[in-house]
Amino acid sequence: MMDKKKIAVLKGDYIGPEIMNAGLEVLKAATENQNFDYEINSVPFGGEAIDSEGVPLPDRTLQACKNSDAVLLSAIGGPKWDNAAKRPEAGLLEIRKKLNLFSNIRPTQISEAMQDYSPIKIEHEVNFVIVRELTSGIYFGTPRTKSAAGAVDTMSYSTGEIERVAKVAFDMAMRRNKHVTLVDKANVLATSKLWREVVGRIADSYLKVEFDCSYVDAMAMKVISEPEKFDVILTENLFGDILSDEAAEITGSLGTIPSMSVGENGPALYEPIHGSAPDIAGLGIANPISMIKSVAMMLENSFDRGDLATRINNAIEVAINKKVVTPDLGGKSTTTEVTSEIINNIRESS
Amino acid sequence: MMDKKKIAVLKGDYIGPEIMNAGLEVLKAATENQNFDYEINSVPFGGEAIDSEGVPLPDRTLQACKNSDAVLLSAIGGPKWDNAAKRPEAGLLEIRKKLNLFSNIRPTQISEAMQDYSPIKIEHEVNFVIVRELTSGIYFGTPRTKSAAGAVDTMSYSTGEIERVAKVAFDMAMRRNKHVTLVDKANVLATSKLWREVVGRIADSYLKVEFDCSYVDAMAMKVISEPEKFDVILTENLFGDILSDEAAEITGSLGTIPSMSVGENGPALYEPIHGSAPDIAGLGIANPISMIKSVAMMLENSFDRGDLATRINNAIEVAINKKVVTPDLGGKSTTTEVTSEIINNIRESS
Numbered sequence: 001m002m003d004k005k006k007i008a009v010l011k012g013d014y015i016g017p018e019i020m021n022a023g024l025e026v027l028k029a030a031t032e033n034q035n036f037d038y039e040i041n042s043v044p045f046g047g048e049a050i051d052s053e054g055v056p057l058p059d060r061t062l063q064a065c066k067n068s069d070a071v072l073l074s075a076i077g078g079p080k081w082d083n084a085a086k087r088p089e090a091g092l093l094e095i096r097k098k099l100n101l102f103s104n105i106r107p108t109q110i111s112e113a114m115q116d117y118s119p120i121k122i123e124h125e126v127n128f129v130i131v132r133e134l135t136s137g138i139y140f141g142t143p144r145t146k147s148a149a150g151a152v153d154t155m156s157y158s159t160g161e162i163e164r165v166a167k168v169a170f171d172m173a174m175r176r177n178k179h180v181t182l183v184d185k186a187n188v189l190a191t192s193k194l195w196r197e198v199v200g201r202i203a204d205s206y207l208k209v210e211f212d213c214s215y216v217d218a219m220a221m222k223v224i225s226e227p228e229k230f231d232v233i234l235t236e237n238l239f240g241d242i243l244s245d246e247a248a249e250i251t252g253s254l255g256t257i258p259s260m261s262v263g264e265n266g267p268a269l270y271e272p273i274h275g276s277a278p279d280i281a282g283l284g285i286a287n288p289i290s291m292i293k294s295v296a297m298m299l300e301n302s303f304d305r306g307d308l309a310t311r312i313n314n315a316i317e318v319a320i321n322k323k324v325v326t327p328d329l330g331g332k333s334t335t336t337e338v339t340s341e342i343i344n345n346i347r348e349s350s
Numbered sequence: 351m352m353d354k355k356k357i358a359v360l361k362g363d364y365i366g367p368e369i370m371n372a373g374l375e376v377l378k379a380a381t382e383n384q385n386f387d388y389e390i391n392s393v394p395f396g397g398e399a400i401d402s403e404g405v406p407l408p409d410r411t412l413q414a415c416k417n418s419d420a421v422l423l424s425a426i427g428g429p430k431w432d433n434a435a436k437r438p439e440a441g442l443l444e445i446r447k448k449l450n451l452f453s454n455i456r457p458t459q460i461s462e463a464m465q466d467y468s469p470i471k472i473e474h475e476v477n478f479v480i481v482r483e484l485t486s487g488i489y490f491g492t493p494r495t496k497s498a499a500g501a502v503d504t505m506s507y508s509t510g511e512i513e514r515v516a517k518v519a520f521d522m523a524m525r526r527n528k529h530v531t532l533v534d535k536a537n538v539l540a541t542s543k544l545w546r547e548v549v550g551r552i553a554d555s556y557l558k559v560e561f562d563c564s565y566v567d568a569m570a571m572k573v574i575s576e577p578e579k580f581d582v583i584l585t586e587n588l589f590g591d592i593l594s595d596e597a598a599e600i601t602g603s604l605g606t607i608p609s610m611s612v613g614e615n616g617p618a619l620y621e622p623i624h625g626s627a628p629d630i631a632g633l634g635i636a637n638p639i640s641m642i643k644s645v646a647m648m649l650e651n652s653f654d655r656g657d658l659a660t661r662i663n664n665a666i667e668v669a670i671n672k673k674v675v676t677p678d679l680g681g682k683s684t685t686t687e688v689t690s691e692i693i694n695n696i697r698e699s700s
């Protein structure tokens with residue numbers, strides 16, 4: 001008997017549960033008779049947890065995640081908790097830190113089929129990955145103070161924190177097109193100067209990987225003007241937050257982008273990059289693809305089942321080509337219809 | 351006799367002097383017989399000053415600026431000074447701080463005529479202004495340290511620093527479309543929370559101005575997806591650096607964008623937003639429009655000669671419509687030819 005994989009499920013707020021359901025259905029269909037046995041442990045997180053237990057990340061949720069082999073998370077937060085003592089987003093920062101998920105990986109892809117959705121005029125396929133440091137920098141540095149007179153945040157990085165995420169980026173480049181671009185503001189920031197030094201040393205031990213650097217302001221331009229030139233973009237937490245959203249926007253299909261957050265050991269976490277879309281919650285029209293791709297990413301990266309991931313991703317491509325898509329992609333289909341279409345495509349391919 | 355206006359000229363590096371010459375020629379033509387008397391004081395700055403005096407901002411240059419009514423600056427820096435003890439960019443930060451130029455104003459415009467140049471698919475005219483805080487935040491905060499073990503930067507803001515630049519933004523909105531959008535990261539940063547509070551209070555005293563807020567990551571998307579929705583975007587130093595370059599990129603015509611940096615009293619500084627373009631220096635093909643528009647901005651804002659600014663800007667429009675433009679805008683004209691065309695258009699309109 002194979003051991004059962006344990007998957008912690010944090011189903012999210014507003015459209016969160018709608019697309020999580022879709023993701024779990026596809027997981028079930030894709031693993032049927034595939035020698036992949038798993039069990040789901042669904043635990044409260046974010047707004048849901050604030051409502052039921054008073055905090056966005058209850059202890060038992062953290063424990064369930066720690067005891068799992070992978071975590072699936074859907075979009076959280078929303079106006080309902082704007083005035084909560086601890087908001088859903090605080091739970092997000094906490095879970096990243098407590099699971100030590102120091103690298104966040106976000107693919108940006110514009111295939112030929114998807115160029116119409118892009119808000120930019122492009123003539124090339126785009127395919128890069130942003131590796132964002134996720135558990136340090138100005139998100140976590142102290143002192144962090146605020147009074148009537150003024151406020152302070154601290155951007156701080158240790159050499160070790162830079163090294164470990166840099167290795168993730170270079171290892172990834174080795175499996176891709178062997179090109180890493182470090183994004184920083186080394187003409188101004190001390191932390192950026194350290195990033196250049198430390199990453200430069202790591203680069204020296206990956207002789208096959210081309211390495212260059214760009215200032216963050218220049219990169220904000222290049223994401224629009226020459227996105228086809230990048231392979232792996234490595235950057236610190238705040239710059240990664242901004243650039244990965246900008247990168248998502250140039251695909252024109254935010255609702256299709258998954259992400260993965262990884263630590264040293266312990267479970268990785270998979271989630272869509274978009275928010276909980278309160279405006280369309282309950283209408284049944286949320287795009288499930290970002291969540292379904294997160295499931296595929298999990299199968300490939302946490303469970304070494306690239307074969308199943310490929311089947312899911314191919315099934316998604318077929319659905320998109322047939323234009324069985326939700327309104328955000330110009331279609332007329334519901335979340336359920338898109339999900340069924342993808343499941344049918346998976347079954348037909350097996 | 352009218353008093354002579356004193357203009358300090360910092361002519362810049364690489365293409366800097368080429369476009370500064372163009373700007374000064376247009377200034378001369380536009381003010382001929384217009385009751386506007388001025389004198390130019392050209393002083394070294396940036397790379398040029400490092401070469402001649404060892405530092406990017408010599409004392410006499412700072413004094414000349416302080417004694418002037420306005421400062422015209424062209425693009426500075428370049429690879430030649432990459433290893434200088436103090437780089438040209440350090441001079442830029444220093445002059446901003448020492449002239450107390452706390453608000454940096456960058457217009458982003460895409461007129462119907464310019465939509466073809468834009469890398470984004472747009473159906474609307476775009477016309478917003480970014481007001482970026484320029485003398486505080488993580489650019490200047492201390493401690494700023496770096497050792498082999500780690501590094502630290504400090505983002506700090508006093509309430510007063512936020513108030514004064516916020517007023518600039520709201521006053522500007524009153525003269526425009528009465529809408530201010532504050533960009534911050536208030537779901538994470540203490541300084542951003544302070545910005546929201548302080549700017550919110552200022553907003554209360556501008557009842558006619560619509561006020562809203564956006565997170566910086568979301569704004570990085572909206573600059574691409576709905577740039578037509580903004581009027582005045584107010585933000586702190588680092589976010590302004592990134593967003594204003596992104597905004598410039600969506601116009602597709604970086605070489606046409608001027609900027610102005612303003613303090614409480616003392617001279618304002620006018621400069622193109624682009625760099626010194628070492629790759630095309632000396633070829634005579636640099637786009638002079640950004641510098642010429644900087645001159646127009648100076649005439650309007652430092653010397654209350656909106657009439658002359660309008661004539662210059664109209665003359666530029668005519669040149670663009672006739673496609674007398676440099677290669678970056680798809681034309682075949684040289685810097686000199688574009689400048690002459692603009693000067694002719696000015697003369698014909700008077």
Ligand SMILES: CC(C)[C@H](C(=O)O)[C@@H](O)C(=O)O
Nearest residue numbers: 089090092093241537538567
């Ligand atoms: C919600 C917010 C705190 C978070 C971040 O800034 O990291 C989000 O924008 C993200 O990118 O996951």
Ligand SMILES: CC(C)[C@H](C(=O)O)[C@@H](O)C(=O)O
Nearest residue numbers: 187188217439440442443591
């Ligand atoms: C050169 C650099 C220090 C500067 C900045 O970051 O402010 C530049 O990017 C700008 O926007 O004027």
